[in-house]
Amino acid sequence: MAVGPRTPVADELAAWQNRPLDAIWPIIYIDAPWIKIRSGSVASKPVYLAVGVDMDGCKDVLGLWVGDEGEGATTWMTVLSELRNRGVEDVCIVACDGLKGLPDAVTATWPKATVQTFVIHLIRASLRLAAKQHHPAVVSALRAIYTAPTEQAAEQALADFTAPESGQRYPAVVRTWRAARNEFTPYLAFPPEIRKVVHSTKLIESINARLRKTTRNRGHFPSEQAALKVLYLAVRELITPKARDVNHVAAHWKKALNQFSLFFEDRLNTR
Incomplete structure (x- = not known):
């Protein structure tokens, strides 16, 4: 990733990208919308996006990463390893697309996780x-x-x-x-x-829609860092405490959480 001058937003982004995460997550959604970045020539690159649903049934954007041209399971392995290194010890369900090799990357990171195609x-x-x-x-x-x-x-x-x-x-x-x-x-x-x-998939799609709206009129970004700063600002409102009520997964989350606890036995009781 290209490194540019430090700015307050860049510092905030770096702190957010490296913040500790909860150890246990009932479900994490992963996806990769695309943006255009100029690196010599303009190229489309995937933005690796991870959205978790915490024990209270609220979504949290766990991170954004700009990858190379072409979405790949190898890069996803790097992303998932970073989440693990930031404290994610176990995930009950990882919901994702059908990218070849991605299920292996998930189970290599969290052996007990159930991989579920969208x-x-x-x-x-x-x-x-x-x-x-x-x-x-x-x-x-x-x-x-x-x-x-x-x-x-x-x-x-x-x-x-x-x-x-x-x-x-x-x-x-x-x-x-x-x-x-x-x-x-x-x-x-x-x-x-x-x-x-x-x-x-409303959780992940609502964020994707926010990212598309942000990038639609820009054409392309001059660098990966510039793209990440803009995308981070676009989702920042979704990860603030005041947004937790509107980011609740379901009106009956407690019922769902009870079923998670039963279906996945005692894995959620280590909180």
């Missing part, structure tokens, strides 16, 4: 592969999979979707869901209260 990402990826006039039918078929009460019922719903009419029309959709099976299956074992928290 359900909404699977749905959106499927709709990109389907003709618009068929979206209602595809959505209905996919809903039967991700709302199935058991893994067996989900397998049957997927088998129904792979029947000749749909399976031959959209083989890439079928392949998408089968390829994500290992990281999607844990979702089916969660009780409803945990499913609601995992299924919703």
